[in-house]
Amino acid sequence: MDLPQAIVQFPARQRVSFTILRLFKWILTDLGYEETLLALFQQLENEIGTNIHLGVDLSKFSQEVWGLDKEIFDKVLAMPMALEKMDVEKYRECTKDDDLHKSFLDISGQLLRDVSKELGDEENETFTDTFWDRLLQNPASRSRQSVPDVVNTWKPLPPAGATPSLSTAKSVFELKRIPREKEKQEEEDIEEVDEKDEEDADVRDGAVRGEEDNDDNDESKPTPSSKKDADSQRSLDIGVSKRTASTLKRSFDSVKDADDEDGGSPKKQRCGDETALKNSLLPLYATDAMASSSRYYVVGVVVDRFAVTVCYFDRFLVTCVASFSFEEEPSKLALTLYAMNRCDRLRAGFDPHLQPAADNESGKTRPVENIIGSIFEYPDTPSSSGTCLRVSGVIRQPDELIGRATAVYKVRRRLADGSFSEEEYVYKLSWPSKTRLSEIEVVEILKERLPKDAHDHLPDVTFTRTLTAEDLKLPWLRLGLDLTSDNHKERVLRGMMGKFYHKLWEAGSIENFKRAWLDCVECLYLARKLGKVLHRDLSESNLMVLKCLGGEVKGVLNDWDMAKFLDREDDDPSTDEHRTGTLPFMAFNLVIPKPSPHWFRHDLESLLWILLWAALHYNLEEGTRDAVTHPSLRDLTTSLDANWRFKAAFLTYSPLPLREIRAGVKPEFTDLFEEWIEPLRELFVDGMMMNRRCNRDGKDCDEVTYNGIVTFKSFMEAIKVTPRTWGIPNFLAGTDDF
Structure with missing residues (x-):
């Protein structure tokens, strides 16, 4: 299939969106259009535009976003943490993505266990969160789907080989790819050695095939009796020695790291905020996570060799913590893992108005996994009556990161007797400009000015609720950002329910x-x-x-x-x-x-x-x-x-x-x-x-x-x-x- 034929297969969509970018990615990764993929990365960067704020202090971020006490923050940073030299060298010398990934998990898991032990809560049963990674995901599907490398989510993890829903992802990780030239050079080295050693032909063929299949090799398939399986299933989860699930291999395999143009051996790198989201899929993961429900914001982490950058995404802006090297400051990585693992669902950016079905007790701690059947509940306010809506269908999910990000659901309204209406309505959530007249105001003015016979041709709205950033207590309000008209646009979250058409x-x-x-x-x-x-x-x-x-x-x-x-x-x-x-x-x-x-x-x-x-x-x-x-x-x-x-x-x-x-x-x-x-x-x-x-x-x-x-x-x-x-x-x- 050539590029124009591939484009024909796309369903129609009105704007350049992350949904289309994902479809491009599925097709073009297989076709190897490196230039096109780089252009798509540029589209992701354009989506963010100037609405990005860099160099935020990790202490301030940890307190205002994750709700971590300042005392705990100071205590963790004061801990005498040091990485094992052997682990660092092993990580530094990795030449394959899966090896790099596994090595990072080993280092991170140990850091998280160490800091939890020092703080005395490694056995705390109130913590229901864990980390899921891609290494045990079904290898056959890795090149076709887009899933973060690591997902901080709630227990229990999905069955082996399955992927978690981003609707319940607390936070997401992206591990930047090793430059393709380096992987290619190792394959050539393997072939050169194997040509001189016919006795190892079977091993050679298997290794080369594994690389050609995007790391679809035998060691990623768990075998209960194998030591390799036991080693590969180590988890970031505290006190757990085996991992029960994994994630998909990152897409865009044909794109090399643009920051390493010569593709040479990895060097100790500068932690530059300006490059953290360059050629990054993290904005895509954040968009998908927020689109899966009515979520307010999501936190993600980009790991580029030793450089770590924590990023916050919402409908207003993107904020990045000042990057750090976990080789030089391992306590900061330990603190990041600990804080994101310990924050509750509200601190993770989930909508407090969206709850699971009323008889679901897990709704007190866990976010909604499937929005169909869930409930939007809004209390009365001094200026308007509240309402309770049960979602019966999804009409539209947002496909943009910053902007209106309109979502539309079919809902049923709770009646006075506690039951829900047979009649279905439409509930629309969007993030319009704060300075614009609301849609309900426009319709009300039109109904005042137009003849009554025309009112049937205008939407019939029965409930509306508008919430500002202050109402939502969005954490960036307290981060001391330098907000200007060039890098920030005031928005509101507006919900509107009306007749179903x-x-x-x-x-x-x-x-x-x-x-x-x-x-x-x-x-x-x-x-x-x-x-x-x-x-x-x-x-x-x-x-x-x-x-x-x-x-x-x-x-x-x-x-x-x-x-x-x-x-x-x-x-x-x-x-x-x-x-x-x-x-x-x-x-x-x-x-x-x-x-x-x-x-x-x-x-x-x-x-x-x-x-x-x-x-x-x-x-x-x-x-x-x-x-x-x-x-x-x-x-x-x-x-x-x-x-x-x-x-x-x-x-x-x-x-x-x-x-x-x-x-x-x-x-x-x-x-x-x-x-x-x-x-x-x-x-x-x-x-x-x-x-x-x-x-x-x-x-x-x-x-x-x-x-x-x-x-x-x-x-x-x-x-x-x-x-x-x-x-x-x-x-x-x-x-x-x-």
């Missing part, structure tokens, strides 16, 4: 699909004309379907998070500075290298892209959507560059772009393609061509509507639909169209 592809028939889509078009225009609001984030995910009695449907225009009021000064001005929207459905002028301001015609154009997408992916009678992007539309999902080039080619008078697309149209959408999609395409092409002629001739052009060519009225005329007037006299009269 169906997806557009679940409309049931082409007639219902058209009705729901038209309702959303007309609601969009009402919001702009009477509500003075631009939606700015139209996608297939927020044109929803309300199913009514008798089989009728209504369209609901959902997700007003990115909406902008045109007549209010208190709306977040920073939103003007960034592209908004969902990549496959964004207007052409918003994805080009120099995007224009967001105008209403851009939302109209998004509606065209939604139609085109639906025509090639929706199975309306079955109520499903194709999971794989149609080849003719793959460029809409891969990158901004590919996206705008596709749209530039599509929005021309040439019939060529339509040929491949038309061949993929679903039978249900054949008439709609000819009656709606083609005329709308021609409408936007007319506007673009007129604008180009004006620019060529040096004439002024109204870019907001392309001199009146692209407006709501012309949009509806193109599809031969007469708009509703909502009982408002002269609703469509006047010259203020847009």
